Amino acid sequence: MITALLCFFFLRSTVALESVDLWTERNGTVDPEGQCSCEAFLPGTTFPMGELVQLEETAVRISQKLELEIIKVEMFESKLTVYIEKVANLTVVIQMMEDDPDSYSELQIQEVKIQIKQVEALILDLQASIQTSSSVLVKIRKEITSIVVVLTKMENKYDKNLVLVTRREYIKIQQKLDECERRHNEIFNPNIGSCNHGGISRLSKPIISQLNAHLVAGHIYGGWGKDSRPLPGSENTYWYSASTDAVVRYVSVYADYYRLIMRQAMKTYDLYASADWRGTGNNLIVRANTLYYQFANPFSMAKFNMTTQKAEYRVVPSASNRFSYHYSPYQNLDFAADESGLWITYATEASKGKLVLGKIDEAAFALKEVWQTSIFKPSVGNTFMVCGVLYATRSVDTNTEEIFYTYDTRSRKESYVSIPFEKFQENYMYLDYNPTDQKLYMYNNGYYVSYHVWFHQNNKTNKPQVLM
Structure with missing residues (x-):
């Protein structure tokens, strides 16, 4: 593969740059059949081929390490199934003993106690193994993140076709790692879509996929993610929208993660194609193949159905366009989606900039209930919703963000918490669950x-x- 890339690069250099003397040495020969061949040395400063070779070798090493962790996860899942069965059966036996203690001898009780201690020891051993495996996955993730950043810089500086093969290898590794982490986390995490938990406890290290599809760091305004309520057959769909200013005009949809990373959009929609449906801010989400965003004129919430390519807007009563988040201007209406539906956050003049949370009736596209919080919106980095609970973030330092506030819409209770997490870079424009x-x-x-x-x-x- 590297040999092919070298030949390709030498050929391009000879054709495109023949007027520039890049070759430090030429050594041409003619074989008996009249075929001409030459050897040439291209300075390493032109393209870091040695670095690319190292990245490919690292990909092989990481892939092998990841395969071992995948095998471990399969073993964890198998063991956990057995342990759950043991715990379930012991629970039933203990319940029967408690209901009729006189029917069991001291020897039988002691035997059950020994079984309980054995299962406890097995579970503690499994937990230790899982924690060790988690540390390995974190290290792999850090290594991949660093390499993706290097590849992106190489794509920006050199011909991206030379980096393409290596990037594809890392995309495959990323996909494997994502699946391994998902299965790893599900061992202790609640089922997807379940709210049978006590709220967020912590966040992982940042997972860096790559620079945006424009390959330009100047596109700082925008967002990306998955459809929060995908239509059948679109469960793997991703979307991306960004620009150099706070205008929302284009949104691209990708069939899956691989095509997102390879920048192969399935469709790009223009909100200024047939009519002016442009928006502002970085507050957009996609739900049921519909883009929800802040409409520019008049100031209101809007939705663009990407299936029918029809748009509509609704003015949010009392919403002010003077209060945005700490990091981003014009993010006055912020959309969020969770297990219970669609939400919007904003501030009003009456609330003096304190954040207001509204639940959206998706069918009517109108607010059906609102909640007033006590936090000043311009001091907040961003907000998102999980299981009917609002989470707000703020900056701790250049490398650290913190979830510092929650508001539970069911109990109408707010609380101050501290859940720090690492930022990739100091400023971010978009955050959604x-x-x-x-x-x-x-x-x-x-x-x-x-x-x-x-x-x-x-x-x-x-x-x-009772398990039979």
């Missing part, structure tokens, strides 16, 4: 960034049944 994969999607200074979300586990469980 997706209930289909329990991930946070961030648009950070032009880069696609995401986070796995972990939750506090509830102690309440269903009564186990």
Whole structure:
């Protein structure tokens, strides 16, 4: 593969730059059949081929390490199934003993106690193994993140076709790692779509996919992610929209993660094609193949159905266009989606800039209920919703963001918390939760960034049944 790339690069250099003396030495020969051949040395400063070779070798090493972790996860899942069966059966036996203690001898009780201690030891051993495996996956993720940044810089500086083969290898590794982490996290995480948990406990390290599809860091305004309620057959769809200013005009849709990374859009929609449906801010989401965003004129919430390519808007009563988030201008109306539906956050003159949360009736495209919070919106980095709970973030330092505030719409109670997480770069424009994969999607200074979300586990469980 490297040999082919070298030949390709030498050929391009000879044709395109023949007027420039790039060759430090020429050594031409003619064989008996009259075929001319030559050897040439191209200075390493022209293209870092040695670095690319190292990246490919690293890809092989990482892939092998990841395969071992995938095997471990399969073993964890198998062990966990067995342990759950043991715990369920022991629970039933203990319940029977408690209901009729006189029917069991001291020897039988002691035997059950020994079984309990054995299962506890097995579970502790499994937890230790899983934590060790988690550390390995974090290290792999960091290594891939660093390499993706290097590849992106090489694509910007040199012919991206020379980097394409290597990038494809890392895309495959990223996909494997994502699946491994998902299965790893599901061992202790609640099922996707479930709200049977006690709220967010922590976030993963930032997962850097790559620089945006424009390959320009100047496209700092925008967002990306997955459809929060995908139509049948579109469960793997991703979207991306960004620009050099705060105008929302284009949104691109990708069939899956691979095509997102390869910048192969399935369709790009122009909100200024047949009529002026442009928006402002970085507050957009896609839900049921419909783009929800802040309409520019008049100031209102809007939705663009990408299936019918029809748009409509609704003015939000009392919403002010003077209060945005700390990082981004014009983000006055911010959309969010979670397990319970579609939401919008904003501020009003009456609230003096304090954040207001509204639940949207999707069928009527209108607010059906609102909640007033006590946090000043311009001091907030961003907000998102999970299971009917609002989470707000703020900056701690150049490398750290913090979830510092929550508001539960069911109990109408607010609380101050501290859940720090790492930023890829200091400023980000977009942050939203997706209930289909329990991930946070961030648009950070032009880069696609995401986070796995972990939750506090509830102690309440269903009564186990006897396993036959």
